[in-house]
Amino acid sequence: MKFEQLDMDLLQAVADIKGIPSGAVNIRRNGEAVFRHSSPNIIIATNPENKGLIVEVKAGTKGETVHVPVILTDSGFHDRVYNTFKIAEDAEVTIIAGCGIHNDSHSDSSHNGIHEIIVGPRAHVKYLEKHYGEGRGEGKRILNPTTVVRVENGGSIEMEMLQIKGVDDTIRTTTAYVQEKGNLKVVERLLTHGRQKAESDIRVEIEGQGAAAQILSRSVAQDDSYQLFKAALVGKNECTGHVECDAILMDKARIKSIPQLEAEDANAVLTHEAAIGKIAGEQLIKLMSLGLSEQEAIDTILEGFLR
Amino acid sequence: MLKLENISLAVNGQNGANKEIIRGIDLEFHPNRLYAITGPNGGGKTSIAKIIMGIYKQSGGNIYLDGENINDLSVSERARKGIAYAFQQPPRFKGLTVSDLMQIARPGLDGMNLRTSLRDVGLCPEDYLDRDIGPGLSGGEIKRIEIAQLLARDAKISIFDEPEAGVDLWTIQKLIAIIMSKFRSKQGETAVIITHNENVLHIVDEIIMVEEGQIKDRGTPDEIWPLIRHEVECKMKEQCRGEMVYEI
Numbered sequence: 034m035k036f037e038q039l040d041m042d043l044l045q046a047v048a049d050i051k052g053i054p055s056g057a058v059n060i061r062r063n064g065e066a067v068f069r070h071s072s073p074n075i076i077i078a079t080n081p082e083n084k085g086l087i088v089e090v091k092a093g094t095k096g097e098t099v100h101v102p103v104i105l106t107d108s109g110f111h112d113r114v115y116n117t118f119k120i121a122e123d124a125e126v127t128i129i130a131g132c133g134i135h136n137d138s139h140s141d142s143s144h145n146g147i148h149e150i151i152v153g154p155r156a157h158v159k160y161l162e163k164h165y166g167e168g169r170g171e172g173k174r175i176l177n178p179t180t181v182v183r184v185e186n187g188g189s190i191e192m193e194m195l196q197i198k199g200v201d202d203t204i205r206t207t208t209a210y211v212q213e214k215g216n217l218k219v220v221e222r223l224l225t226h227g228r229q230k231a232e233s234d235i236r237v238e239i240e241g242q243g244a245a246a247q248i249l250s251r252s253v254a255q256d257d258s259y260q261l262f263k264a265a266l267v268g269k270n271e272c273t274g275h276v277e278c279d280a281i282l283m284d285k286a287r288i289k290s291i292p293q294l295e296a297e298d299a300n301a302v303l304t305h306e307a308a309i310g311k312i313a314g315e316q317l318i319k320l321m322s323l324g325l326s327e328q329e330a331i332d333t334i335l336e337g338f339l340r
Numbered sequence: 341m342l343k344l345e346n347i348s349l350a351v352n353g354q355n356g357a358n359k360e361i362i363r364g365i366d367l368e369f370h371p372n373r374l375y376a377i378t379g380p381n382g383g384g385k386t387s388i389a390k391i392i393m394g395i396y397k398q399s400g401g402n403i404y405l406d407g408e409n410i411n412d413l414s415v416s417e418r419a420r421k422g423i424a425y426a427f428q429q430p431p432r433f434k435g436l437t438v439s440d441l442m443q444i445a446r447p448g449l450d451g452m453n454l455r456t457s458l459r460d461v462g463l464c465p466e467d468y469l470d471r472d473i474g475p476g477l478s479g480g481e482i483k484r485i486e487i488a489q490l491l492a493r494d495a496k497i498s499i500f501d502e503p504e505a506g507v508d509l510w511t512i513q514k515l516i517a518i519i520m521s522k523f524r525s526k527q528g529e530t531a532v533i534i535t536h537n538e539n540v541l542h543i544v545d546e547i548i549m550v551e552e553g554q555i556k557d558r559g560t561p562d563e564i565w566p567l568i569r570h571e572v573e574c575k576m577k578e579q580c581r582g583e584m585v586y587e588i
Contacts (some may be wrong), residue, residue, distance in 0.1 A: 251435075279434065315431040318395055322427075323445045323489070324419040333444065337435030 036067075039106055039135055046165040047131030048102040057099040059086055061114065063107045075099050075126070085115035085147075088128075092121035092153070103132040109140030109172060115147045120188075122153040128160045132176055134200075136168040143175035150180065152188035152215070160192040166199030173201040180207045184215035186241065191218045196231065197339065198224065205233045211272075213241030221250040222339045225258035225286070232261040239272040239301070250278040253335055254286035265293040268301025276305040281312055281338060342369040342392065342423075342497050342530065347401035349387055349553075362387050362553045365401070369497060371528045374520070376541050378534070378568065379550040385534045386428060388550065389499045393425040394418045405496070422496030428505055428534075430486040432474050438485055439469040445489035457492040460518050461485070462511055479506040487515060491522055498523075499532045504540075516540055541565060 036044070040062060044050050053060075053068060057075035060068040066086075071077045074094040080087045088099055105112055120126060128150075136142040152158050166174030176196075184190055196203060211217045217237060225231050237246045248264045266274040276292040292305040312334055320330035344367040353359035362384050369375055377385045390396040392403065394415040403410050405421055413421070433441070442454055449457070455465035461484040473482065483506050490498050500519065504512045516539060523531045533540055541547055547564040549557040557567050 313431060315427075316433060318415060319427065319431050320444065321415040322393055322395070322419050322425050323441075323493075324416055325444065326416050327414075330416075333436070333440075334433065337433055337440065340435045 040104055043104040043106070043133035043135060043165070043167075044102055046167075047104070047133040047163045048100055048129050050100060050102070054098070054100050056097055057088070059088075059101045061101070061103040061112075063105055063110055064112045064114075072097060072099075074124075077101075080115060080117065082115065084113070086117070088116065088118045090118070090120045090124045090126045090156075092123055094121075094124040094126055096125060098127040098129060100129045102130065103144055103146065105132070105134045105136075105142050105144055107142075108136060108138030108170065109142060111141075111143045113145040113147070116149070118148065118150045118158075120150070120152050120156045120158050123155045124153065125157045126159075128158060130161065131163040131165070132178075133165040134168070134174040134176070136166070136170050136172050136174050138168075138170040138172045140170075141173040141175055143173075143177065146176075146178045148178065148180045150182045150190065152182070152184045152190050154185045155187040156185075157188070158190040160190060162192070162194045164194075164196040164200050164203065166201065168199075174199060175202045176200050177204045178206070180205075182207070182209040182217065184209065184211045184217050184244075186213045186215065188212075189216035189218075191220070193220045193222075195222045196224070197222070200231070201227075201229050203231045205231075207233075207235045209235075209237045209246070211237065211239045211241060211244040211246055214243040215241055216244065217246045219246075219248045221248075221252070221262075223250070223252040223260065224255070224335070224339060225253075225260055226255040227258060228256070229258040230260075231258070232263075234263045236265045236267070237274065238267045238269060239274055240269045242270045242272070244270065244272045246272075246274045248276045248278075251280070251338055252278075252288070253281045253283065253339060254288050255283045256286060257284070258286045260286075260288045261291075262289070263291045263293070264305075265295065266303050266305075267295040267297065268303050269297045271298060271300035272302070274301070274303040276307075278307045279338075280309040281335065282309055283311065341371065341404075341406060343367070343404040344388075344392070345402045345404070347388070347391060347403070348399045349384075349391060349396060350399040360399070360553065362391070362398070365553075365555060367548065367555070369530045369532060371496075371530055373530060373546065374523055374544040375530070375532045375546050375548060376535055376544040377532060377548045377550055378536060378541060379556065383551045384553040385550050386501055387553075389425060389501055389532070389534060392418075392497070392499065393423060395425075423499075424490050424493050424495035424497065425499045426486045426490040426501060426503065428501040430482050432477070432482065434472060434474045436473055437470050438473060441473055441485070442489060442492060446492040446494075449492060453492070457488045458485075460491060460522075461488045462514055463488070480508060480511065483507050484511070484515070487519070491518070494526070495529070497530045497532065499534070501534045502536070503533065504535060504537045512537065513539070516543075541568070
């Protein structure tokens with residue numbers, strides 16, 4: 034399979050890859066799998082409905098990575114994919130997903146990725162998903178990921194979702210169920226600008242005894258953009274959960290943040306923190322007193338905040 | 341040399357009228373000399389420092405750095421010309437590490453010097469370099485990092501705003517010792533320490549006593565300390581219905 038420069042640029046932006054990476058890989062372009070490679074421990078197959086993938090990581094797999102990036106370069110293309118990740122017991126794996134859209138047309142392009150991730154007993158997963166959009170057209174670049182996560186006994190997953198540039202509209206829906214001694218951490222980093230809109234709706238049900246969950250969000254809203262962040266933690270057993278959402282508001286942007294805690298067990302310990310505000314003047318002055326210009330100081334603060 | 345000429349600063353008072361909180365300040369800070377600015381709380385010490393740094397714009401008067409009028413220079417421009425200021429209460433940053441901030445303070449600072457700068461202020465580099473300058477650090481730790489940045493910069497004029505504030509007694513002595521030894525060993529630099537610490541007042545070259553926005557006295561420690569001691573005693577008696585709060 035030959036990739037064009039545009040494809041490679043998008044792949045680098047969303048999955049940080051400069052060529053075909055080693056290990057298990059599936060690259061989807063404009064609705065079709067254009068490159069696929071399984072590894073001995075990670076099998077990638079088309080699902081029975083022929084609408085996506087089943088990725089199976091064998092029990093006891095250690096330190097492997099699977100790349101499943103999606104790129105859209107055809108104007109006005111609307112893509113929908115259903116992917117299932119089954120991580121067997123005691124496996125340790127990193128999943129690098131992500132979607133990049135290049136749209137030079139006046140028609141909207143969209144990608145709807147519906148993912149189910151099953152983290153087996155004592156398995157550990159790191160899941161990275163980066164969203165990116167570019168192109169000169171007035172057509173929107175739309176990304177609507179839906180993710181369902183099931184963490185089985187003693188399993189853990191750390192999910193890092195990043196959207197920094199170029200996505201006009203996004204509705205991200207994440208639902209997770211965490212069983213006994215399971216652990217889930219969701220980290221969202223988001224920057225919106227122009228007239229972009231981003232909604233994130235996360236609901237985590239902590240079902241098992243001794244389970245834990247964290248939802249951490251850092252976002253920056255610039256220009257006329259709008260963000261809605263909803264994060265609900267439901268404690269159904271003796272468990273711990275924490276929601277933290279920090280946001281920096283600039284220009285005429287708007288942010289609505291709705292953390293929600295539901296405790297259904299007297300031994301559930303659930304906490305939340307939320308803060309929205311502009312860049313603190315004393316932070317700017319401090320960095321300027323070290324020689325940075327005002328714009329450099331703003332950029333440094335935002336870069337650190339979203340790191 | 342830094343020269344302040346007839347500097348004043350007016351702010352909006354409670355009744356909306358302008359209130360002058362700094363009046364007629366004339367000062368010169370020369371290379372290779374250590375200065376202490378002292379005086380009662382609210383007397384104008386920090387305001388003078390912030391005027392020098394460009395954080396506050398003076399209402400009147402002129403500031404010269406090596407003969408150049410820097411009235412219209414921004415905070416950034418003054419920093420690039422060699423004026424440095426360690427804040428009394430440094431801000432915290434989510435996502436910026438100690439290493440990040442040190443590299444901003446002194447671009448190109450190599451790993452060895454970076455580590456030395458932290459060790460100098462009593463911080464173990466391995467424990468701090470990658471830590472956020474956020475809520476996880478205590479006020480005393482943030483203060484020491486602030487001082488480490490200033491010491492790493494080799495600025496022409498370094499202003500330390502109450503380095504003792506929020507720092508434990510043992511650490512204060514160490515910090516004072518390191519500030520002194522750094523500046524005594526360098527050529528062409530000037531240090532200004534805003535302080536209430538008696539030990540500092542005894543070892544600088546010159547003390548400037550600021551009260552009610554004006555320079556009350558200035559001179560060597562031998563000249564000024566007896567005057568300051570009396571002034572401070574009287575002030576404390578006034579503030580506590582004629583009784584001493586503690587022995588000076």
